[in-house]
Amino acid sequence: MRGNTIGQLFRLTSFGESHGPAIGGVVDGCPAGLELDLEAVQRELDRRRPGSTPLGTTRNEADRVELLSGVHEGITLGTPIGFLIPNADAKGGDYDKLKDMYRPGHADKTWEDKFGLRDHRGGGRSSARTTASVVVAGAIARQFLSAAGIEVSAYVSAVGAVKADPAKLDLATVWDNPVRCADPGAAAAMTALIEEVRAQGDSVGGVVSCSIQGTPAGLGEPVFDKLEADLAKAMLGINAAKGFQVGSGFEASALRGSEHNKRSQGGILGGISTGEAIHFDVAFKPTATIAQAQETTDRTGATVTLQAKGRHDPCVVPRAVPIVEAMACIVLMDHLLRQRSART
Amino acid sequence: MRGNTIGQLFRLTSFGESHGPAIGGVVDGCPAGLELDLEAVQRELDRRRPGSTPLGTTRNEADRVELLSGVHEGITLGTPIGFLIPNADAKGGDYDKLKDMYRPGHADKTWEDKFGLRDHRGGGRSSARTTASVVVAGAIARQFLSAAGIEVSAYVSAVGAVKADPAKLDLATVWDNPVRCADPGAAAAMTALIEEVRAQGDSVGGVVSCSIQGTPAGLGEPVFDKLEADLAKAMLGINAAKGFQVGSGFEASALRGSEHNKRSQGGILGGISTGEAIHFDVAFKPTATIAQAQETTDRTGATVTLQAKGRHDPCVVPRAVPIVEAMACIVLMDHLLRQRSART
Amino acid sequence: MRGNTIGQLFRLTSFGESHGPAIGGVVDGCPAGLELDLEAVQRELDRRRPGSTPLGTTRNEADRVELLSGVHEGITLGTPIGFLIPNADAKGGDYDKLKDMYRPGHADKTWEDKFGLRDHRGGGRSSARTTASVVVAGAIARQFLSAAGIEVSAYVSAVGAVKADPAKLDLATVWDNPVRCADPGAAAAMTALIEEVRAQGDSVGGVVSCSIQGTPAGLGEPVFDKLEADLAKAMLGINAAKGFQVGSGFEASALRGSEHNKRSQGGILGGISTGEAIHFDVAFKPTATIAQAQETTDRTGATVTLQAKGRHDPCVVPRAVPIVEAMACIVLMDHLLRQRSART
Amino acid sequence: MRGNTIGQLFRLTSFGESHGPAIGGVVDGCPAGLELDLEAVQRELDRRRPGSTPLGTTRNEADRVELLSGVHEGITLGTPIGFLIPNADAKGGDYDKLKDMYRPGHADKTWEDKFGLRDHRGGGRSSARTTASVVVAGAIARQFLSAAGIEVSAYVSAVGAVKADPAKLDLATVWDNPVRCADPGAAAAMTALIEEVRAQGDSVGGVVSCSIQGTPAGLGEPVFDKLEADLAKAMLGINAAKGFQVGSGFEASALRGSEHNKRSQGGILGGISTGEAIHFDVAFKPTATIAQAQETTDRTGATVTLQAKGRHDPCVVPRAVPIVEAMACIVLMDHLLRQRSART
DSSP states (O other): OOSOEEOSSSEEEEEOOTTSSEEEEEEEOOOBTOBOOHHHHHHHHHHHSTTSSTTSOOOOOOOOOEEOSSEETTEEOSSOEEEEEEOTTOOGGGGGGGTTEEOTTSSHHHHHHHHSOOOOGGGGGGSGGGHHHHHHHHHHHHHHHHHTTOEEEEEEEEETTEEOOGGGOOGGGGGGSTTOBSSHHHHHHHHHHHHHHHHTTOOBOEEEEEEEEOOOTTOSOSSTTOHHHHHHHHHHTSTTEEEEEETTHHHHTTSBHHHHTTSOOTTEETTEEOSSOEEEEEEEOOOSOOSSOEEEEETTSOEEEEOOOSOOOSOSHHHHHHHHHHHHHHHHHHHHHHGGGSBO | OOSOEEOSSSEEEEEOOTTSSEEEEEEEOOOBTOBOOHHHHHHHHHHHSTTSSTTSOOOOOOOOOEEOSSEETTEEOSSOEEEEEEOTTOOGGGGGGGTTEEOTTSSHHHHHHHHSOOOOGGGGGGSGGGHHHHHHHHHHHHHHHHHTTOEEEEEEEEETTEEOOGGGOOGGGGGGSTTOBSSHHHHHHHHHHHHHHHHTTOOBOEEEEEEEEOOOTTOSOSSTTOHHHHHHHHHHTSTTEEEEEETTHHHHTTSBHHHHTTSOOTTEETTEEOSSOEEEEEEEOOOSOOSSOEEEEETTSOEEEEOOOSOOOSOSHHHHHHHHHHHHHHHHHHHHHHHTTSBO | OOSOEEOSSSEEEEEOOTTSSEEEEEEEOOOBTOBOOHHHHHHHHHHHSTTSSTTSOOOOOOOOOEEOSSEETTEEOSSOEEEEEEOTTOOGGGGGGGTTEEOTTSSHHHHHHHHSOOOOGGGGGGSGGGHHHHHHHHHHHHHHHHHTTOEEEEEEEEETTEEOOGGGOOGGGGGGSTTOBSSHHHHHHHHHHHHHHHHTTOOBOEEEEEEEEOOOTTOSOSSTTOHHHHHHHHHHTSTTEEEEEETTHHHHTTSBHHHHTTSOOTTEETTEEOSSOEEEEEEEOOOSOOSSOEEEEETTSOEEEEOOOSOOOSOSHHHHHHHHHHHHHHHHHHHHHHGGGSBO | OOSOEEOSSSEEEEEOOTTSSEEEEEEEOOOBTOBOOHHHHHHHHHHHSTTSSTTSOOOOOOOOOEEOSSEETTEEOSSOEEEEEEOTTOOGGGGGGGTTEEOTTSSHHHHHHHHSOOOOGGGGGGSGGGHHHHHHHHHHHHHHHHHTTOEEEEEEEEETTEEOOGGGOOGGGGGGSTTOBSSHHHHHHHHHHHHHHHHTTOOBOEEEEEEEEOOOTTOSOSSTTOHHHHHHHHHHTSTTEEEEEETTHHHHTTSBHHHHTTSOOTTEETTEEOSSOEEEEEEEOOOSOOSSOEEEEETTSOEEEEOOOSOOOSOSHHHHHHHHHHHHHHHHHHHHHHGGGSBO
16 A cells, blocks of 8 residues: 555566665566566666766666566566665765755655655655666566567657657657657757756756557556556656646647547547557656755755755656656556456 | 456445446445535535536436445445446437447447447446446545545636636636636636537537645655556546646646746645645547547448437536546545555 | 455455345456356345245345346446345344344444444344345356356355265255255254254354365465465355365364375365365354343443344354355456466 | 465565575565564564474575665665565575476476476475565564554464363463474474474474464454454465464354353454454464375376475474464554554
């Protein structure tokens, strides 16, 4: 009930604080007999790694995943896959001054309101570092999905006011630019914007879009566990996510039925996949930690000035791309397995 | 795993097809000792009822809820509250011609792709009629929340391109106009727009916004079951919903951190309520069934012309208002109970 | 979390008090496409019905199950099967004097300790009447299992000190005698014993055994959800059950490994079915309500004399037979569906 | 759904094979603010450790638990407690000859029937070694229970035909003898019996009993999640367990109601704790692996002779005592937290 588990038949239970000994998780429900390419799992993790893009934080974590169980001679056993990622570059001391101060836009105070105490070092468990466990689980799911012909591809579609042109998308180019945008033209402008806000000691938000090819028709449970509902929950579970839309999304709300019925529904109708490409978008707020001095409150309620040091991303969306993909893989794999019991 | 249950500690298990004998559900986890006002539950249901607004369908269902268990002498027992709502005005025969035809924008074909068969009468279980069970569960939760000082209020904030003015909202006026808009000026324009699309045999989408007052700080589970993640899932579980955003949402993705940190975060930070008002929006697509003739396919794959009769809402958002409120009540009550085990 | 749901993929959510308007439940997860014989479901219910055996209570309930959803033209839709059984012969008034008194061996006081209040009429939700919902769900599962070649047969193997002879069992005779014993010779002695204790205003305990033929090898999840663990939980969930054993059970604890390895393991090894017949036993205590005067306490803590009237079974095991079978069917069907996601 | 998780509000997700890199788990739902004595956790683990009793296996595992998260400065954070126990003394090679052979009384063949393959080294995940993760979770729960005044004490009550005398139990003596029996007189006879069967290359079964003091009235959910039902499931989830009974158990089935109503009900009535001491028994079969030569089958179906080497316990019950306690602690803590939402 503490919400550290996602999925029903394919499920990740995650653990770990940013500056504890390790983060990790347990993937339960991976069917037996899957040939698991561990290097491919590591490559996914490398794509999310701090330092993976010049636009990100300078925190340097090797982020080597260690599998502890569930795989024997390269084949999944059907047993839980326990794994961990050591926290190698944990500079807890950097955060001492934050012990009694609540950073604006962060979960410092809410965490204390909830639990009565918190691990203040690097955000503790509220740190985006915990998403590395999601990436590992997603990488395992992706190998299962690939065998089923399903391919999940995310990309940055907006940074601040700079948007990718839907007519110019080329998914093959996403990893050629540091901003992970599928529109090479927009990528340059996005990169320039991120560099600009970084120079200003500021940050900026953005949007990650995701396209899923090859999904068979029939996935998704039609009432509460609609495919888009489970995707929405997974995406809003990512740090800094503030919105989700499928198909035409908020734009659909402005359309007439006669128009909208002719458009793509985003690959899902009535909560169930149609067999067409699935498309959704996730909005991210600007990184809350900025280098500019900000007023905030401390534990006594007094107003204090926060001059953040730390090592932070000026824009989270480039590094959010593999996380969005991983979450999508987890949800799809779960529903692929759930569908196995839909008929006699 | 078939996804007909929502909630962890406070949970609704729903059942029922649009044209079967009854719809209903089981509310489990309502604490013992709550004085339950059954008439207030019925009033909530009346607000969603077909026929509750002149802008909606002419299908006329009395929608009387019958409680079968869980309440004794007006007090909840702590046992499951079973309830049903008979399907009184079920004209299954109206739908005979749809048996072998797939309506555009509907779940007819996906449902068959999933289960191999479907109850074609009125959409079967994919009908929005099933949301009446959500309203009953939400009405029970609302009484518990009210006792805790939490008030949930939704309203229509956009119909097509007509938007409510955030500066002119008056929540007390929502039920004074047929469109359930909190901005009386916009309400008139929205009403005119809905009448216009109805006259054209068309439909239009819209946005429902929701404001929650009085939530204590500390609700929400910080990783996968963030408060906004559970809200997103609940809202995307409503028929025709295509998007969800909390706080500044998609707009936040265009902002700088220095700006956004000064704005409302929508009452949730890091997945946990801050104690401030919670605000979110839900986008709805235009009703898929329209009176205009449309091309579609039948079971053989042939293209056929659909001239819908039936009785349909030209815009779903007025009747979605009580459903959004009910879903929000269910999620909040669940998290209120979950919070009871957060500390020693 | 209030524990009114059993099963993972095939699950029953139950509701209802003994003397409320109705009891019932929701069966979720029954695959689509099962041809459902409703009369066979009713026949199962008739086997459990008060009045089904001359050895039981004289309470007379028609116990007609009404299906509200999930089945269309005799075929399951894959949607939840809502059902109810009206409480026709509810004589709540009989129980008025029990309002402030705690019956010995009953859950009256514990229920109040838990919830702070109780529905005292006929035991409320602690009544064995709630097992009728289990029988309905089990009867649905049984039809699915039969199609898979699995047959579940329970029988009374002991009443008080009278035991069936394992060498003389004939499962075909179980329903030929009022005590539901598979050993016709022992059945007569058991019947005589029950009549004797009834005449004495007393009651007696017994054992129900269950034999399952045709289970494929491979069912059961090897750590916490072992097949025997889920069976044990289901059986201890039946009113008045006090013990469970599989294979040689408690007798095995007295054996040497060299002997026991040569015996039947009860059809389950390491939590997983072997493909051989599954065998387990369930111990039931004597009915707590007896006609003899008993000392007990009332709400004030004072000692009072209880002279029970009501209508009670002198021995629960004959009527427990269909309940044990139903629970076994629910567990097996759940694991049969779970097994579908064990391999790639 | 692969059944590696136990508990609802307080839950353990377990992972690990006997001869993989490590076993471990994630404890989720431990409330924040618990001062955790890590040495006490290690002491519990030491009590289960191979080599902890001269009557057990000679496999020598240091079994040092490493906490990876969830605890900061000695206090639980409310976040998941990830932990691992390295497999130090894993002699996988010892098991090479078992790769194609199915040991009698073991899960070798059922495991392959289920998953299509298995990790044959030391039983893989079917090894009793996985119960070490249960002991860690139980040790955490025990500290929470102790603070609430609840004490859980298990002991061996039978080895083969040698039984403890209920009139001579002294729980303070359990750890004074190698067999973990609470009746010092019987302990000597049990020890002699175990030495005897070991000398014969044989094994013997036994019974572990458990007594719980200080449970408040009101724990347990009255229908499917009765307190005894959850205890039964937990206990049958322990390797080699074949039976469970609460209170008078199977003996109760032979009693009259007039007698049984006057006896202890085992501390639970109608699924809910009464506030009195809880008492239950768990039957264990004799260790399946014995040193005597046994006939068995190999992968081709041929009959072969197995002459086991390995290192095995001649009787599992002494080392099962801490596991029974740990399981009981997990179940009780879960229900203690669940009870927090029983009333308004």
